[in-house]
Amino acid sequence: MENQNRPSFWSGFMSTNWSILITILSVFVGAIIICFGYLFLEDDIQKHLQKKELTPAQLEKLTQRAEQRISIAAEEANWDKVVDGIHLRTGFHADPNLQTIISACTSCHSSKLVTQNRATREGWETMIRWMQATQGLQDLGDSEPVILDYLAKYYAPKATGRRAQLDLANIEWYILELE
């Protein structure tokens, strides 16, 4: 009788202990899984908890920033655009040597200072010598003839917006009467 009871007592004891052990283990494993899950998803969880509606001021700011980026992108797209033979960004005449002129002549002052001037090749050379002597312009090396040719071609005196010569024969002269 005792011999038959004993195993059943032991098996009962063992199965109780095992189930306690398994319960404790699964609580541990569950806790570990939750901890890891939180570690991986922490940012998302935080974001979800902190999610707020944008105020109109914030929305406006974001819109402005987006518009700024769009206009910068548009400017970059136009960076080297040429319309009617004029390079939009600098106002220089388009030419195969344009990039040489841009890099040599726009680092110190606006390209406008160049395009609003007119001179012969010698005149341009004098200006370059003057800038070299007094304004720190470097020796232009092999680029100098290219630059002078370009300037003499597009910014020569005859190409200026001078008024036409007076047609002397057809002018109706009048006498200015002074009182």
Ligand code: HEC
């Ligand atoms: C190292 C700087 C520098 C570089 C590079 C430079 N310049 Fe100048 N340039 C100057 C300065 C400084 C002035 C005087 C600006 C002022 O008066 O406001 C000037 C003035 C001028 C003027 C006006 C002269 C006048 O009589 O009013 C012209 C035209 C000119 N530069 C053309 C050029 C050209 C063409 C190039 C390219 C070859 C060039 N510059 C490169 C510094 C430079």
